[in-house]
Amino acid sequence: KMPPKKKKLEGDKVKGEKMFKNVCAVCHSFTGHGTGPSLKGTAGSAMGSKEGFGYSSAITGKGGKWTDGNLDKYLKSPADFAPGNAMAFAGVPNAGDRANLIAYLKSNV
DSSP, X not given: OOOOOOOOOOOOHHHHHHHIIIIITTTOOSSSOSSXXXXXXXXXXXXXXXXXXXXXXXXXXXXXXXXXXXXXXXXXXXXXXXXXXXXXXXXXXXXXXXHHHHHHHXXXX
């Protein structure tokens, strides 16, 4: 018998926007690179692919796309997802908060 599939959390982009402004906007925006890369269009894009930003090899060497699952793992613990990455951020421990952030990121394409 197969184990039950984990139910995907539906995020609230309004709550995600508030969290983004309080937590992420120190280094990130959707209009250009800052300390961190612009996050416009990040959801679904290739990792480390924003032109004009100098990504760490931990991100460029990771490969793959920023799927909901990869965004969730990265936001939970950037250091565990991509050891050696340059983002000095411990992560977002709450799954609901991560789902909200991902919903907000997906609304900024």
